[in-house]
Amino acid sequence: MKKSGILNPDLSYAIARLGHTDTWAIADCGLPIPEHVEVIDLALVFGIPSFAQVVAAILNEVVVEGVFIAEQTPAAIRELLHTEAEEISHEELKERISNCAFVVRTGETTPYANAIFKAGVSF
Template sequence: MKKSGLLNPDLCYAIARLGHTDTWAVADCGLPIPEHVEIIDLALVFGIPTFEQVLNALKPEVVVEGAVIAEGTPECIREMVDTDVEVVTHEELKAQLAECAFVIRTGETTAYANVIFKSGVAF
């Protein structure tokens, strides 16, 4: 059994497969995700887990070199993203999901609480 860090085996596996410049997303529970993109569904009920809880658990595990958010993303979500951010329309963000390695669905109910992250490299 793991001693610390992420416990969800699907999430651990998906993160371990990431390479430099691969993209992945953390999403609210209502974002439409393309059929071919892997969904790691952490949503339990509305609001659990929150976007912030999931992002805080991921930060120590993944190197991030950039992010994409939609124009309508609320300031409370923007403030959680500690990297260079590109702002696009919500339609463009949804289109970019098709290139993501995976999407983590949270229980978040804040509209536009969706961020696509670009993987960095640790060396």
């Protein structure tokens, strides 16, 4: 058994497969996700796990060089990203989801609690 870090085997595997410039997303429970995109569904009930909990856990393990959010993304969600994000329209964000390596679906119910992350490198 792992000593620390992400315990969900699907999420741990997906993170380990990321390469420089790959994109992946953390989404609220209502974001439409195209069928061809891998979904790692962590949603249990409304609000659990929260966007904040999932972001905190994943950002402890992944190098991020960019983030994309919808223009409507609330300040409370923006603050969780710990970096300045590029704003795009919500429609464009939904289009870009189709190019993500995977999407982590949370139980979050805050509207526009979605972010696309671009993987960086640690060297």
